[in-house]
Amino acid sequence: MAEYGKRERDRPWIMRTYSGHSTAAASNELYRTNLAKGQTGLSVAFDLPTQTGYDADDPLARGEVGKVGVPVSHIGDMRALFDGLPLDQMNTSMTINATAVWLLSLYVAAAQDQGVDPSVLRGTTQNDIIKEYLSRGTHIFPPAASMRLTTDLITYTVSEVPKWNPINICSYHLQEAGATPTQELAYALVTAIGVLDAVKATGRVPESDFGKVVGRMSFFVNAGIRFVEELCKMRAFVELWDRVTRERYGVTDPKQRRFRYGVQVNSLGLTEQQPENNVIRIVLEMLAVTLSKDARARAIQLPAWNEALGLPRPWDQQWSLRAQQILADESDLLEYADLFKGSEVVEAQTQRLVDSAWAEVQEVLKRGGAVEAVESGYIKQRLVESNAARLRAIENGDRVVVGVNKYVEGAPSPLTENLDEAILTVDPEVDASQRAALARWKEERDNAAVEQALAELQRVAKTDENMMTASIAAAHAGVTTGEWANTLREVWGEYRAPTGVAGATVKTSGSGPAAETIARLRKRLDELEVRMGRRPKLLVGKPGLDGHSNGAEQIAIKARDVGFDVVYEGIRVSPEQIVASALEEGVHLIGLSILSGSHLALVPEVVRRLRDAGLGDVPVVAGGIIPEADAERLRRDGVAAVYTPKDFELDNIMSDLIDLVDRQHAAE
Amino acid sequence: MPPSDPHDDAQQVMAANKAAVSRALNLVEDRRPEAQTGVTKLLAELKDAPKAAGGHRVGLTGPPGVGKSTLTSALARSVRQRGRTVGVVAIDPSSIRSGGSLLGDRARMSFDPSDEGLFVRSLATAGVVGGLAYAANSAVRVLAAAYDMVVIETTGVGQSEIDIVHVADTVVLVIQPGSGDVLQFLKAGIMEIPDILVVNKADHDELAQRAVSDLRGALQTAHAVGAGSGQDVNWETPILATSATQGTGIEELIDTLDEHRQHLDATLAGRRRQGEVQWTLDLFSRKHGEHGVSTLGGLAQLKARAERDLDGGQTPLSLCERLSREYVTALGKTP
Incomplete structure (x- = not known):
């Protein structure tokens, strides 16, 4: 007999939506609406200038202000962002890393202004710099200085803001960069070990309190479409973390050994083709992190169905929130104990992952740990190789992606009938208005107090004192994000991380249609080299602040493997730098990759500067999340070709590139 | 491309006009038979460039992963701050299978794109297995006519060190603490002894100090067994510690390079x-x-x-x- 009465249920996870755009005021409005729709926590998306320590008036911020998140330049912006939202009642997750110390300082200062004692604040700072070097690319400083900021934030919150999660170790971005489940487990764990060892080495935490630090470590995990394996991965995480905390750190309190994690499910697998299918993918992926009571996520944010097309609108985000609410409140999932305890299949697969991940953990520790394995390029290279293998499997059909390489025929979707309205567009005036507001702010503040605060920051940076106190004082004094970061850049310098591409080896099969295609492309390039006198040379550039380098890396590797000489510049280069490189390197072709949505500002600028430098005849192609209307504009502006996520067949792109060089040579 | 006058081109190269330098490099890379007359003419014009005779050609080499690109970047920046101009040739291997290459050195370098006094060109070895690029020697001549210092950066232990001696006035071998291979080479006397040894990534004092003293011992052994014969007996190979990411030791490296350049003065042409x-x-x-x-x-x-x-x-x-x-x-x- 079915029972319709009220039943005992577990408390649901925290439901969030990663959001923020344009300005602090616009984002504040969005947060209020989201909370009214039943969202139970906030997840702040900052724009790239804020994440990489630039103000809106910096040349490098051009085209990026308010694009992928909200710009927060100073305490005034932070106050506006949380206007009418009492911070003692919020649970706020901030996706912030290189500038985490600064943004937390602004948050603490804004709370103090609201009359809230910092000790009651709850939320999370992402604060995981390792994965920035490996995948996400918003790092600023060299590893040693970055790790110092990381540990400063941790030791500060453990004593002053005890309910705060000072770090969210991210395996999420590792999967986005192509990590296999084993790699995701292993590299997240070695990152956590690296951070805990560094905290220990500061000597600031008494031995008796170290369990508290371990207990505050949290993780941010990805869930992909192979959801049974992903479910086992979460269970493997729980087991491995218990092992690490017990054996390496001697933590006796089981609560402090709990694997606490939040999730954003996979964006990498979302498709531009038949995008409505993404809703089904998102739901399946959510199951992987909710079905196991013993390894259930504590907070979930879901991407929107149309993310491969552009920025999602509020309605798109609401649809994803509803999926969470239906699973938690409408279904009976939360009424049961762990569903898989004792399942031979799940336990065997979990054990396989535990063993393979543990072996890789040992491998990295043998190489000196996470920081060393970043600096040597070891981890990055493994990720680049895995991602190349993943793309090849999709390209040759070994891995089915519905609507992309199988079942591609379908009726036109009413959801995307008017494609340009099926995404959110950010007002292009945001850039200018933010610059004007910043100028006003600088005019109205007490500049003597700012100077003094910056001098103190500089002094502290040269010692081993905690950076938090001086940063909170700087926040109150009206210092800006750019000023804070530039002061520290002067002391510590900047860091350009290994790209992992040069050493990456990609296995190719020696026969079959794929091998024949490669052989054909190689032959064409060999012939071109003879005709042109030198081997065709391609410059792969990533203009702007966007650090998502997967696309650029895979194009670079593929181009080398078909026979181009490829100059890869790494992330975060300005249009000026790209043009200077093109000139000095004598390239025949330029490929630009931009995923932040700032293509309309950056690509035409590169084209214009090339023309000014006398390189107007060098063809330019662009790739990224570029809506068709924008692509048309770019082509009108002189871009030879535009590629989007639906162009997954790299061989076809290579063939186009060779055509372009060939045609250009013939024209000379 | 319209036909150009080698004399005018050379004048512009000597004036360090970037577009002209780049065109000249494209030309010396050109392997078509019909291009060779132009190459010979251009290089003849550049032969007596004022910069070339007085300049310094520095070869930077060492095993993969020791931070050569980052060191080159730090070196170039500091040399620029001393008011001298720098041209860099960064050489990476070509793939044997495809003939293509991934020239990634720029990714580790930070530079000001508006700086007219710094020029970086990446070259692929293009089939010269294990050695310097086909056009490296000519490319160095072009850059030496335009810039005060030319840095030739190349990867590998073995063939490329021997090659680099042919194009560089001063050979700097870069290693990192704890890399036993180089020690073994030195002890066995297989490797030509470089003019300067640099222990990079010397962020950890203790480890770096140990590496420096290990190397000193190995050098003595190498001398004792007569390795590096034909080397300059009047120059005692200095061993320096640098950290390219933290910017330490770079000024000492420049000073030492200058000393070696001065030491060579009389014998340089030969x-x-x-x-x-x-x-x-x-x-x-x-x-x-x-x-x-x-x-x-x-x-x-x-x-x-x-x-x-x-x-x-x-x-x-x-x-x-x-x-x-x-x-x-x-x-x-x-x-």
């Missing part, structure tokens, strides 16, 4: 000429092997020939081409 002779012979023998060398009269005769012809305005590349043609003709005559 050293450069010997390098070109050796480069010519290497190019030729890699292409045609021992049979090629013996067909044209043996090593000693070829060497004398190279010295004479290089004095007469040939470049290693053009002379090698000429020798190749002679060899092919001789082959035709052999029964």
Whole structure:
């Protein structure tokens, strides 16, 4: 007999939506609406200038202000962002890393202004710099200085803001960069070990309190479409973390050994083709992190169905929130104990992952740990190789992606009938208005107090004192994000991380249609080299602040493997730098990759500067999340070709590139 | 491309006009037979460039992963701050399978794109397995005509060090603490002894100090067993510690480079000429092997020939081409 009465249920996870755009005021409005729709926590998306320590008036911020998140330049912006939202009642997750110390300082200062004692604040700072070097690319400083900021934030919150999660170790971005489940487990764990060892080495935490630090470590995990394996991965995480905390750190309190994690499910697998299918993918992926009571996520944010097309609108985000609410409140999932305890299949697969991940953990520790394995390029290279293998499997059909390489025929979707309205567009005036507001702010503040605060920051940076106190004082004094970061850049310098591409080896099969295609492309390039006198040379550039380098890396590797000489510049280069490189390197072709949505500002600028430098005849192609209307504009502006996520067949792109060089040579 | 005048082109290269330098590099990379006359003419025009005679060609080499690109970047920045201009040739290997290459050195370098006094060019080894790029010698000549210091950065332990001696006035070998390979090479006397040894990534004092003293011991052993004969006996190889990411030790490195350049002053022209002779012979023998060398009269005769012809305005590349043609003709005559 079915029972319709009220039943005992577990408390649901925290439901969030990663959001923020344009300005602090616009984002504040969005947060209020989201909370009214039943969202139970906030997840702040900052724009790239804020994440990489630039103000809106910096040349490098051009085209990026308010694009992928909200710009927060100073305490005034932070106050506006949380206007009418009492911070003692919020649970706020901030996706912030290189500038985490600064943004937390602004948050603490804004709370103090609201009359809230910092000790009651709850939320999370992402604060995981390792994965920035490996995948996400918003790092600023060299590893040693970055790790110092990381540990400063941790030791500060453990004593002053005890309910705060000072770090969210991210395996999420590792999967986005192509990590296999084993790699995701292993590299997240070695990152956590690296951070805990560094905290220990500061000597600031008494031995008796170290369990508290371990207990505050949290993780941010990805869930992909192979959801049974992903479910086992979460269970493997729980087991491995218990092992690490017990054996390496001697933590006796089981609560402090709990694997606490939040999730954003996979964006990498979302498709531009038949995008409505993404809703089904998102739901399946959510199951992987909710079905196991013993390894259930504590907070979930879901991407929107149309993310491969552009920025999602509020309605798109609401649809994803509803999926969470239906699973938690409408279904009976939360009424049961762990569903898989004792399942031979799940336990065997979990054990396989535990063993393979543990072996890789040992491998990295043998190489000196996470920081060393970043600096040597070891981890990055493994990720680049895995991602190349993943793309090849999709390209040759070994891995089915519905609507992309199988079942591609379908009726036109009413959801995307008017494609340009099926995404959110950010007002292009945001850039200018933010610059004007910043100028006003600088005019109205007490500049003597700012100077003094910056001098103190500089002094502290040269010692081993905690950076938090001086940063909170700087926040109150009206210092800006750019000023804070530039002061520290002067002391510590900047860091350009290994790209992992040069050493990456990609296995190719020696026969079959794929091998024949490669052989054909190689032959064409060999012939071109003879005709042109030198081997065709391609410059792969990533203009702007966007650090998502997967696309650029895979194009670079593929181009080398078909026979181009490829100059890869790494992330975060300005249009000026790209043009200077093109000139000095004598390239025949330029490929630009931009995923932040700032293509309309950056690509035409590169084209214009090339023309000014006398390189107007060098063809330019662009790739990224570029809506068709924008692509048309770019082509009108002189871009030879535009590629989007639906162009997954790299061989076809290579063939186009060779055509372009060939045609250009013939024209000379 | 409209035909250009080698004299004008050379003047613009010497004025360090970036577009002209780049065009000149494109030309010396061009392997088409019809381009070779232009290459020879251009290099002849650049031969007596004021910068070239007074300048400094620094070879930076070492195993993969020791931070050479980052060090090159830090070095170039500091040399620029001293008011001198810098040209960089960064050499990476070509893939044997595809012939393509990934030239990633720029990714580790930070530079100001508006700086007219810094120029970076990446070259692929292009089939010269284990060695410097085909056009490296010519590219160095172009950059040396335009910039005060030329840095040639290349990866590897073995063949490329021997190559780099042919194009660099000063050879800097970069290693990192704890890399036993280089020690073994030194002890075994296999490796030519570089002019300067740099222990990079010396972020950890203790480890770096140990590496420096280990190297000092190995150098003594190497000298004792007579390794590096033919090396400069009046120059004691300094061992420096740097951290390219933290910017320490860079100023000392520049000072030491300057000292070595000064030390070379009297012998420099001869050293450069010997390098070109050796480069010519290497190019030729890699292409045609021992049979090629013996067909044209043996090593000693070829060497004398190279010295004479290089004095007469040939470049290693053009002379090698000429020798190749002679060899092919001789082959035709052999029964």
